[in-house]
Amino acid sequence: MTTSAIHTQNLSRRFGRTVALDGVGLDVTEGAIYALVGANGAGKTTLIKVLMNIFRPSTGTAQVLGIDSRKVAGKAFQNIGYVSENQEMPSWMKVGEMLAYYRSFYPQWDRPLEQQLIRQFELPLDRKIKHLSRGMRMKAAFASSLAYRPRLIILDEPFSGLDPLVRDELIEGLIDRAPDTSVFLSSHDLDEIEGFSSHVGFLREGRLLFSEELSMLTARFREVTVTLEAEARTPANPPPAWLQVEAADHVVRFVHSRFDEAATARELAEFFSGTRSIELNAMSLRSIFLAIARASRGTRTAREAETSAEATEARA
Numbered sequence: 428m429t430t431s432a433i434h435t436q437n438l439s440r441r442f443g444r445t446v447a448l449d450g451v452g453l454d455v456t457e458g459a460i461y462a463l464v465g466a467n468g469a470g471k472t473t474l475i476k477v478l479m480n481i482f483r484p485s486t487g488t489a490q491v492l493g494i495d496s497r498k499v500a501g502k503a504f505q506n507i508g509y510v511s512e513n514q515e516m517p518s519w520m521k522v523g524e525m526l527a528y529y530r531s532f533y534p535q536w537d538r539p540l541e542q543q544l545i546r547q548f549e550l551p552l553d554r555k556i557k558h559l560s561r562g563m564r565m566k567a568a569f570a571s572s573l574a575y576r577p578r579l580i581i582l583d584e585p586f587s588g589l590d591p592l593v594r595d596e597l598i599e600g601l602i603d604r605a606p607d608t609s610v611f612l613s614s615h616d617l618d619e620i621e622g623f624s625s626h627v628g629f630l631r632e633g634r635l636l637f638s639e640e641l642s643m644l645t646a647r648f649r650e651v652t653v654t655l656e657a658e659a660r661t662p663a664n665p666p667p668a669w670l671q672v673e674a675a676d677h678v679v680r681f682v683h684s685r686f687d688e689a690a691t692a693r694e695l696a697e698f699f700s701g702t703r704s705i706e707l708n709a710m711s712l713r714s715i716f717l718a719i720a721r722a723s724r725g726t727r728t729a730r731e732a733e734t735s736a737e738a739t740e741a742r743a
Contacts, residue, residue: 431490432457432579432609433478438487439633440473447473449633450487455626457578460601460610462620462641464716465630471613472511474630475583478611479509492579505533508572508580508608512587514564516556522567523552526574533575544570547600562593569597573604580604582612586619598623621712629716636723641712648715649686650708653679656701666694670722677703682710682718 433455440448447470455461465471476482478491480499489496494503517525526545530536545552548566556564565585572580580601586594601610602623614620620627621641628638637644651669653659659674668685679699683691686707695705710718 430457430493431455432459433461433489433491433611435474435489436487438474438477438489439485440470440477440482441485446633448477451630451633451635453628453635453638455609455611457609458606459626460624461612461626461628462624463611463613463628463630464617464620465613465615467615469615469630470633471615471630472583473633475511475581475611475613478581479507505535505575506578508575508577509583510565510568510572510580510585511583512585514568516564516568518557519555521553521555522550522559525556525567526552526571529571530574536575540576541570541574544574544600547603548596562589565589565593565597569600573600573608576604576607579609579611582610584613584615586614586616594619617713617716627712629719631720631723636719644715645709645712647684647686648710648718649683649691650706650710650714651681651683651691651695652704652706652708653695653699654703654705655679655699656703662698665698670718682714683707684718684722 431454433453435451435453438448438451438453439446451470451474453474463471463474473482477484477489478496478499480496483497491499492503492506499507517528520528526541530538530541544550548563548570550563550567550570551559556567559567569585586597589597612620612624624641626639627641627644629636655677657677659677659679661672661674662669662679665672665681666685668683670682670684672679672681674680691707695702
């Protein structure tokens with residue numbers, strides 16, 4: 428039976444009148460490498476702080492390894508690793524001293540794994556934390572969070588501003604631990620996560636627009652280009668799965684968000700006649716996210732306009 432490392436239901440968090448999270452329903456299965464992607468200010472860090480019991484939910488619930496997030500404390504952190512881009516570390520300590528200090532808090536600390544991580548990340552044990560480069564500090568943070576073999580590691584923008592080589596070394600360290608550890612990371616950079624994540628979610632202005640396996644997401648999106656014999660016109664009432672439909676000259680272009688080879692062929696035959704050619708192109712993760720964001724923005728704008736019209740009519 429598949430169990431959840433993280434599960435949220437109708438999770439919201441407000442700061443006064445500001446809605447940081449709005450009805451987020453998230454399920455991260457154990458063993459997943461889950462990337463939560465969104466622009467800065469989308470609510471990613473707020474969600475992580477709710478999971479870590481730094482913030483309490485305003486409404487809804489969150490569970491981490493089966494524990495209510497409001498009860499995540501003390502011994503629960505023996506199974507949870509946490510690394511953020513602004514990681515606080517004892518700067519006056521040497522790297523070796525820091526690892527020895529942390530070791531005392533985790534009965535399951537794996538000394539052979541610690542030594543492996545020290546070698547893998549080339550950590551200078553006799554250098555003080557405050558004298559390390561940003562990349563080396565992040566390596567030390569990763570090592571101290573992985574050495575006790577947590578069941579879940581939560582990473583808040585862990586690769587932000589890092590040299591690509593350092594980023595790749597940290598990702599390699601994560602992948603090496605993947606069979607034993609679920610990974611939940613936030614990022615605003617799609618290039619960081621596309622090559623190694625198993626699942627992905629897109630948070631926009633506090634709302635989770637989608638959450639699914641990365642392979643399924645890329646399989647269901649296609650850029651469609653239909654070239655017609657006659658002058659092209661934008662189809663009337665196209666299916667909801669067709670995004671960004673545009674027509675120019677003899678060409679109709681759109682993004683299909685529910686691509687299925689047989690079903691899509693039937694759709695295209697129904698809507699278009701006299702076709703010269705049909706191109707179906709796979710999309711990069713960046714292109715997919717842009718299409719979803721633009722579609723979401725258009726839906727929101729239409730909804731706001733409708734609400735405004737209703738309010739004006741009511742006042743009249």
